[in-house]
Amino acid sequence: YTQSLCAWAGEFVASCHDKETGASMFICVHSTARGPAAGGLRIKAYDAPLSAMEDGLRLSSAMTLKMAICDAPLGGGKSVIFVDPAVLAAQRPKILARFAMLLESLHGTYYGAPDMNTGPDDMDFIYERSRYVFCRTAERGGSGSTTHHTALGTFHAILASAEFALGRRDLTGRSIVVQGVGGVGGALVEMLVRAGARVTVSDVDASRVASLVSRFGVATVAPDDAVTTACDILAPCATGGILNARTIPELRCAAIAGAANNQLETPEDDARLQERGILYAPDFVASAGGVLHGVGFELWKWSEAQVDQAVERLGGILLDVFAAAKADKTGTREAAERLARSKLLK
Ligand code: PHE
Structure with missing residues (x-):
């Protein structure tokens, strides 16, 4: 992990560990050169918290390139949550609320979006606690599924x-x-x-x-x-x-x-x-x-x-x-x- 963190030419990683659910979350901000970073929130059954972070680091670099190719006024970022699948199924709201707290602490330096295992409904839920998300459902004023x-x-x-x-x-x-x-x-x-x-x-x-x-x-x-x-x-x-x-x-x-x-x-x-x-x-x-x-x-x-x-x-x-x-x-x-x-x- 030291190697992948050192190889990563990004700006910073914000992370927290939720004691109650055992979930670890990482918001990887790779670049804000074109604007606030944006990229999906991925939840996956990684083998360890640091594997999740490693995935987030790599995915965030790719988002910087994707945003630039699209001429979007945004930089690249990605967030990942490491959590046991059974715990996720039982405590999804709790975990997403903790994520929203971490997101809010960045005050708009990073915007979340749907990705693997997250969708517009999750963005609706997060938005009630932190408004820095794309792709809420159409009913809530978002653009819905990508x-x-x-x-x-x-x-x-x-x-x-x-x-x-x-x-x-x-x-x-x-x-x-x-x-x-x-x-x-x-x-x-x-x-x-x-x-x-x-x-x-x-x-x-x-x-x-x-x-x-x-x-x-x-x-x-x-x-x-x-x-x-x-x-x-x-x-x-x-x-x-x-x-x-x-x-x-x-x-x-x-x-x-x-x-x-x-x-x-x-x-x-x-x-x-x-x-x-x-x-x-x-x-x-x-x-x-x-x-x-x-x-x-x-x-x-x-x-x-x-x-x-x-x-x-x-x-x-x-x-x-x-x-x-x-x-x-x-x-x-x-x-x-x-x-x-x-x-x-x-
Ligand atoms: N999950 C999307 C991707 O990997 C990220 C995204 C979608 C970012 C929509 C912003 C808006 O490309």
Whole structure:
């Protein structure tokens, strides 16, 4: 942890431990260069409190890049809660109230938003105690769930990847593996099926897979085999770190475009993909639709059509990134990061 904390070039971490529930929470503020930090609140069954913090650190850096790519007047941050799942189920309000207290103590330096295992209802609850959140429910004046627009952004990332790697945008007959079919992955599957793609899904939760099979007749693959299944495009929509020194040599796809955060385990994996000639749509661009939803509706007061257009532009940004990476002979992640960093300097 010392190593990941020292490698993290962020501003600060605010943390607290709730004795009664055993929950540990961390708000990681990576950058306020463009404005107050913002990013999702993730609750997960981490193996230890410091693993949660480590995840928050990495995710907060990615948020800085995501906000810059979206031209949002916000910096990057992320918050994580380590808690036993049974305790969470029994004491969710208590834990969220403690989180709200920590959030309020930052007086707006960080804004929370939904993420893994948190949603608009949780934002409503937190808002009653601290107003620094995005994506409350529509009934409470918020923009609601980001799921649809996150999936839509990933769909445009897939179209751009098909255009660049396969020569045409048309997805008819293209084989696409969607790894992880929770909210975002599930919505993406529906878009891909409607576009005529041949979709294969996988998830550790068999009931999610079964529901997509019955609704759309998609094919399935075991979670352990998803990443290495032969296909045109792989769409990672589960957790991070799945592209690494072990999996990259085994990949059998032409391109990767998915909504999961932190898909590359290490920075070197960018070059590994480049060497293998696999086109990689950097995750902080491919998953930026959720930010455009929250920021577009709530800060910029955009209409649905304007949000849709901004999300569609993520595809154009990716085509520019792919072209820059090709011209400079770098990995695509490096090219995207350079573009994002140029927006941090202003
Ligand atoms: N959870 C979102 C993400 O990872 C973060 C977010 C959504 C931030 C909406 C602000 C507004 O991209």
